[in-house]
Amino acid sequence: MDTVLHPALIALDHAAARKYEHLCLAAITLPPPAKQAPPVPPGNPYTIEVWRETGGGIELHLIKIYPLSLAMAAFEVACLEWPTHEVTLRGRARIIERRERLPRSATASLSGGSR
Numbered sequence: 096m097d098t099v100l101h102p103a104l105i106a107l108d109h110a111a112a113r114k115y116e117h118l119c120l121a122a123i124t125l126p127p128p129a130k131q132a133p134p135v136p137p138g139n140p141y142t143i144e145v146w147r148e149t150g151g152g153i154e155l156h157l158i159k160i161y162p163l164s165l166a167m168a169a170f171e172v173a174c175l176e177w178p179t180h181e182v183t184l185r186g187r188a189r190i191i192e193r194r195e196r197l198p199r200s201a202t203a204s205l206s207g208g209s210r
Contacts, residue, residue, distance in 0.1 A: 139187050141159070
């Protein structure tokens with residue numbers, strides 16, 4: 096014959112089991128979730144840099160991009176966005192494409208001239 100416990104007795108049994116739960120020092124430490132890094136194509140990326148208008152150094156590392164065809168398109172856009180700056184497209188240390196800084200007279204004509 097099976098014994099059937101009253102629901103109040105079951106609740107007391109659970110309360111007794113959890114009486115010292117706050118004193119338990121055991122902890123479950125889960126490993127950190129795996130980082131979902133985007134896949135990187137083989138080879139070295141191409142970089143586009145915008146140089147300071149006054150000369151001297153790199154003002155902005157604009158982008159690192161892998162396919163050369165996309166890098167060339169991004170270089171053309173960068174040349175349009177920064178018309179008074181020198182812009183370079185590099186593959187590691189090798190300069191693939193360079194747009195020189197415009198002379199001062201051409202810069203004045205682009206900005207509408209000076210009075």
